[in-house]
Amino acid sequence: MTNPKNAANSATRKARWITLVAAGAAVVSLTVGALPASAQQQDPAPAPTSSRIGDQRYSLDEKTLTELMTPDAVATGTMVRVSGAGVPGHVWTKATGPLSQDPAASFRIGSATKLFTSTLVMQLVAEGRFTLDTPIHEVLPETIPAHWKPITIGQLLSHTSGLGMYCAPLGDGLGLTPEKVVAAWTAEGCPAPQYPVTKQQYNGGNYFILGLAIEKVTGHSYADELQRRITRPLGLRHTYLPRTGDASMPTPSLAEPTPKEPWAWAEGGMISNAPDMDRFMKALLGGRLLPPAQQEQLFVKPELSKAEKIPYSLGGLMFFTVDGTEVWGKTGSMAQYSSGVFGTADGRRTVTWSFLPAPKAKSTDIVDRVGGIVKAAL
Template identity: 50%
Template structure:
């Protein structure tokens, strides 16, 4: 699944590996409608019932030598199953750094602000955050940031040992010679880019005059009763107990609104279920969760949700993310017939092996 910050070569490589998760609809042909909406109705490939044995096998064993541990939680209308493997906690409330799953929280808050009339999807980020992007760059809208169609460059000259403010990290991208100019034009391709969500976090703070953590807390965490979900403070790297597994020292800049949150499996299952059910957004913004922009090769909707069609035709929605030594994902069918949350603790650096393991879990879950 996609890494939480997309500038390092390894994160880009693992992001590319996620294409194996699904056969996502290809780019639109010329003359096609500008929006596509995946069919919501059927979940044709979903197993009739949860298969605990298949799920446990999908986690692998310590003898594989590839993963220190793994956890998966499968839920939905057919019941619930939770399993673990290796050196991870069996406590259902065990927390882990969720990486880029954080982006779902960020896009939800932004869409709520749109619904409140505090900004619009067509508002240029240059208008909301003056002097943040170079003046000669083309306008980049809020909608483009959410759906990864901003065209902003990804390469950055950041120092992994430095502590950046969000604005400082964005500046390293915009001023980095290797980053180049943004991709512009009428038909910007969809390119997954963590910089988009640093900017969205900054937009949230500018519009609300509150911190990103405060807005996520009062708009999502507290209303949904997410007891083990939080935005760590600046420089806070140790997980609050209980933890699923030890967290590795961070090797990337503080990921904040792009990939810095911590949660657990029950909280993520509940959050995604309430998001897809319509609890957090009015109908106009809710519809964006299921609309794919043109050229959505990576399968991110206009609402920032990761969409995938599995080989058997099952359509799932959610997000993946990695940080602090954990590779995670939360996905569900649109009708919430079935959902899965997983977290892996890889020992291997072979992205193909990591992808093979989480694909096995997804296959067993749906």
């Protein structure tokens, strides 16, 4: 890892962010339905008449959401922001437990970083730098062993590359780089992916490789491209990738920093806040960040996703159905935070959350809590 102060514990930390804790990246299994209509003009906010507020398409179960946010054996504190169509005042936000009450408090978004990475990749596809069918070895010749079957950009995005877990030691954390992390998955002696790939296999290594591809074809750092293409144009002043070795958190932050200092780079290392994540997700789902062709590809469902309880689109978005409405987004787990953002496919309604899992919380309960928040909010 890039922080030498905690090098002795780096192996444990790295295993955590590399594995990404399936519970933190999962949502409840729900039936996949049809893609909703494209963005339309926003509805005026209706007056609340009960705990279920909103119109027939967009409703906010405020009572259930408030109950889910009460500190308990699953989460000691929770922040939720819901915005868009059907929300009185257009924004509902609340924080409970030992969390900052500032609606702009920052937190680590974990694997929701992948949404930004996939957006950058899709923008580069639109520019003709590569295609979704381009083998990654054509972009990064030394990355994938020559005897492996070619893995494409699209397969990395959709977690259909077949890439397994890392098989080489990552060292003590001193001087760790994206190249060294990728080498841990692809070093000599690592088992080649088994073909044909029969299922989506969520893997942070896919997005480390994509981060390197972004840097290779642009000639700029991932952080610079992130700022130039997404955060600066959208005015996301609280969203960034920390510099190597920077373990600090902005003020105010949602919760007190922990001694654990994550890294996770292009696959899980970003910091943001709820208003910024809300703005980003509305822009992404609303078609402001990608040309029409790539926007359509963002919602394509690989054949393998149809058999998965936790499916991912060609653009790397998780998707499932809530009361007949399909929602898209990403969860993330990093340091003390379990966070995520989801929205309707037209971008008219979004929910952003971050909570602190209780010390003895079961992974299944964390998964259920995430699913409950999304369902009550959307």
